[in-house]
Amino acid sequence: MSTATLEVTTPSDREIALIRVFNAPRKLVFDCFTKCELLQRWGLGPRAWALTECDVDLRVGGAWRFVTTKNTGETMVMCGVFREIVVPERIVQTERFEQPWYPGEGLNTSTFVESGGKTTMTITCLYDSKEVRDTVLKSGMEGGASVSYDRLAELLPTFAAEAGS
Numbered sequence: 001m002s003t004a005t006l007e008v009t010t011p012s013d014r015e016i017a018l019i020r021v022f023n024a025p026r027k028l029v030f031d032c033f034t035k036c037e038l039l040q041r042w043g044l045g046p047r048a049w050a051l052t053e054c055d056v057d058l059r060v061g062g063a064w065r066f067v068t069t070k071n072t073g074e075t076m077v078m079c080g081v082f083r084e085i086v087v088p089e090r091i092v093q094t095e096r097f098e099q100p101w102y103p104g105e106g107l108n109t110s111t112f113v114e115s116g117g118k119t120t121m122t123i124t125c126l127y128d129s130k131e132v133r134d135t136v137l138k139s140g141m142e143g144g145a146s147v148s149y150d151r152l153a154e155l156l157p158t159f160a161a162e163a164g165s
Helices: 026-034 036-042 130-137 143-163
Strands: 008-009 015-022 051-055 063-070 074-087 090-097 106-115 118-126
Touching: 015 130, 015 143, 026 036, 026 106, 026 118, 026 143, 036 051, 036 143, 074 143, 130 143
Parallel strands: none
Antiparallel strands: 008 015, 015 118, 051 063, 063 074, 074 090, 090 106, 106 118
16 A cells, blocks of 8 residues: 555564654654644644644653544544654654544654765654554555655745755
8 A cells, every 4th residue: 555655564563653754854854753832733643634733742651632623613533642752863652542433543654864964864653553453454544644754844844944954
């Protein structure tokens, strides 16, 4: 499976991997995934949705919580706990939805690898079962992620200029 710029694979019967290359340095891409002031400008989901509430306590054991709101007023709340953080290389965090649309909790491992001024982001999502993984695959997650990452790619030059890089 893939869209024009997002590669989606299933490395095991319980995992989904999302791979995207961004034309930006790793530290900036990492910051875009961990700093609310940047996250709220690009994420998360299709264009009809906006990240309206963002809380990130970026430390091992720290919690994160995102509220996304659709232009119709519908909300979706996701949250979790950071299990590992290696700035700007790796984040391991749990993920669950307050209004569960799949059972249990996911474990997301995000890596950021820079080469030649470009950063390859890989997010591997581990679920409780193949059935849960397949439910997530059928949910439209790929399309929402693709649109989000496209929006991030569009904004990275602006973020870089603001950061003075």
